[in-house]
Amino acid sequence: MTRKHSSGALFVLPALVLLAVFVFIPLIGVFGLSLTDFDVYSVANPANLHLIGADNYWHLLRDRQAWQALETTLVVVVVGVPATLLLSLISALMIESIAERWRGLFRTALFVPVVCSTVAIAISWRYLLNTRFGLVNHVLGLLGLRAPDWLGSPHLAILAITIVVVWKGFGYGMIIVSAARKEIPDELYDAARIEGAGVRHRLLRITVPMLAPTLGLLALLDVSGYWQLFAEPYVLTQGGPLGSTTSLLLLMYERGFRWWRWGAASAIAMALTAVMWLFAWVQRHTRAGWRGD
Amino acid sequence: MSLQNRTLRAGTYLGLAVLAGATLFPLLWVTSIALMRAPEAAAGTPSLWPHHPTLVNVINIISRQHLGRYFFNSMVVAATTMALSMLVAGSAGYALARVEFRGRRLVSWLVMLGVLIPNQALVLPLFEMFRTVHLVNHYAALVLPAAANPVGIVLVQAYMRGIPAEILDAARIDGASEWRIYRSIVMPLMAPMLAAVGVLIFVVSWNDFMWPMIAMQQESMQTLPVALAAIDREHYQDIGLMAAGATMTMLPMVLVFLASQRYYLRSVIAGSLTD
Numbered sequence: 001m002t003r004k005h006s007s008g009a010l011f012v013l014p015a016l017v018l019l020a021v022f023v024f025i026p027l028i029g030v031f032g033l034s035l036t037d038f039d040v041y042s043v044a045n046p047a048n049l050h051l052i053g054a055d056n057y058w059h060l061l062r063d064r065q066a067w068q069a070l071e072t073t074l075v076v077v078v079v080g081v082p083a084t085l086l087l088s089l090i091s092a093l094m095i096e097s098i099a100e101r102w103r104g105l106f107r108t109a110l111f112v113p114v115v116c117s118t119v120a121i122a123i124s125w126r127y128l129l130n131t132r133f134g135l136v137n138h139v140l141g142l143l144g145l146r147a148p149d150w151l152g153s154p155h156l157a158i159l160a161i162t163i164v165v166v167w168k169g170f171g172y173g174m175i176i177v178s179a180a181r182k183e184i185p186d187e188l189y190d191a192a193r194i195e196g197a198g199v200r201h202r203l204l205r206i207t208v209p210m211l212a213p214t215l216g217l218l219a220l221l222d223v224s225g226y227w228q229l230f231a232e233p234y235v236l237t238q239g240g241p242l243g244s245t246t247s248l249l250l251l252m253y254e255r256g257f258r259w260w261r262w263g264a265a266s267a268i269a270m271a272l273t274a275v276m277w278l279f280a281w282v283q284r285h286t287r288a289g290w291r292g293d
Numbered sequence: 294m295s296l297q298n299r300t301l302r303a304g305t306y307l308g309l310a311v312l313a314g315a316t317l318f319p320l321l322w323v324t325s326i327a328l329m330r331a332p333e334a335a336a337g338t339p340s341l342w343p344h345h346p347t348l349v350n351v352i353n354i355i356s357r358q359h360l361g362r363y364f365f366n367s368m369v370v371a372a373t374t375m376a377l378s379m380l381v382a383g384s385a386g387y388a389l390a391r392v393e394f395r396g397r398r399l400v401s402w403l404v405m406l407g408v409l410i411p412n413q414a415l416v417l418p419l420f421e422m423f424r425t426v427h428l429v430n431h432y433a434a435l436v437l438p439a440a441a442n443p444v445g446i447v448l449v450q451a452y453m454r455g456i457p458a459e460i461l462d463a464a465r466i467d468g469a470s471e472w473r474i475y476r477s478i479v480m481p482l483m484a485p486m487l488a489a490v491g492v493l494i495f496v497v498s499w500n501d502f503m504w505p506m507i508a509m510q511q512e513s514m515q516t517l518p519v520a521l522a523a524i525d526r527e528h529y530q531d532i533g534l535m536a537a538g539a540t541m542t543m544l545p546m547v548l549v550f551l552a553s554q555r556y557y558l559r560s561v562i563a564g565s566l567t568d
Binding site: 007008009011012014015016018019021022023024025026027029030032033087090091094095097098102106107108109110111112113115116117118119120121123124125126127128132133134135138167171172175176179180199214217218221224227228230231234235249252253256257262265266269270272273276277280 | 306389419
């Protein structure tokens with residue numbers, strides 16, 4: 001039926017146009033830009049624009065700031081994602097094990113940070129972590145512990161940012177794990193109980209393996225979110241101290257919109273995208289991957 | 294109930310209460326600071342509760358920092374993005390799931406590829422595009438790229454796959470046009486998922502930061518998070534003022550979430566079940 005053929009295409013046309021213009025063409029554009037020396041001089045006069053092949057990428061490999069940004073971003077991913085997954089899992093299992101009428105309340109409470117603006121969250125946390133009047137250090141002081149300068153020391157600042165990111169993000173995974181936990185048939189637990197399996201045994205032999213695909217997908221979602229870290233360091237530390245919290249996207253933003261070195265910035269954007277595809281590929285091809293295939 | 298089980302249960306409630314306290318406390322505290330006068334907000338011994346509540350911070354950020362204007366911008370952008378996304382994702386998601394047409398597999402694949410492209414990596418060419426057509430500092434610069442969100446399409450597509458094809462086939466045999474089928478049968482069927490996508494996009498659009506900061510260079514066109522970050526660079530020492538700004542940026546989305554929780558969480562869960 002030709003009528004049906006053409007109408008189907010009409011239904012997807014608006015989406016296709018939007019995706020082409022605002023996702024695919026810019027992706028090609030950012031790749032193209034990464035092969036040029038587009039900078040503030042080319043903005044003034046297009047004659048100053050040259051194709052320079054893979055030079056931006058070679059420079060990136062020898063760029064200490066870029067390696068530092070990569071390390072910073074990786075720290076947030078490598079520390080933050082497992083912490084988030086663990087918190088999502090634990091909170092979801094706790095919620096699923098309590099009386100039905102209390103579940104909604106806790107679910108809402110743990111999810112609220114997810115819908116809050118990252119900029120506003122970062123401002124709130126900057127006051128919590130403040131060395132003079134912040135509550136975190138006040139409580140540490142009451143407990144007789146040393147009160148560190150969270151956002152002022154290179155090692156702690158990235159940790160503080162990771163804490164904020166995890167705090168804001170784990171509620172999202174909690175909802176997903178919670179839904180997946182409901183799908184595990186009760187019979188499995190009944191059978192295990194009859195065979196005398198204890199709480200810990202049921203958790204490690206039934207719950208966690210059954211949730212593995214969900215956790216695998218969640219890991220990818222968290223990784224791709226944290227990999228795009230930007231607003232937290234922008235507001236909390238402006239990338240400092242000593243560049244220790246400058247994420248890849250923050251570096252791209254600064255090179256692109258503060259120094260107008262678009263060629264160099266585009267190479268960072270391409271590297272960021274490529275690594276994300278790598279993450280997705282790995283996730284699909286590991287056993288923990290979604291659907292396990 | 295055995296003693297061990299009872300301890301476990303008590304521990305679970307306690308653990309959840311601690312977690313809920315830890316997630317809610319920073320938000321409640323910043324709201325509380327927003328209602329404090331400057332000396333109390335910056336006291337060496339942090340005050341948990343405003344002892345002499347005042348609206349001076351709220352009044353200041355509205356009158357001196359024009360928060361109302363940014364609120365209006367955010368509202369217009371989020372609402373328009375939501376409406377456009379629902380239209381686009383609704384029809385595309387339905388067609389990809391339930392209408393046969395040439396190129397359907399290719400389009401499905403492109404949508405999936407779209408999900409895997411970090412949109413913040415695209416801001417440089419996007420800025421150049423909007424600059425060329427003189428749409429920087431226009432609402433369109435925020436609405437159009439945000440409406441190209443492939444996640445909504447994927448969610449609707451997966452939802453429609455779960456609806457039996459027979460319902461639609463019956464209507465087709467009756468000779469109804471595709472448009473008529475879409476309007477009077479498909480739309481009501483997918484309304485719950487469309488609502489979920491709508492709320493999700495609304496919140497995402499409201500909170501978006503990097504691209505709105507780049508695209509809205511003119512102050513009067515900025516959205517709340519962008520303006521908040523700009524005010525913060527100048528007034529970060531005015532704790533009460535910034536706390537008021539942060540609270541007023543977050544509160545609308547918390548209320549939207551509380552009011553539409555059922556739909557919002559559905560979109561989160563559905564997102565984890567789709568391919």
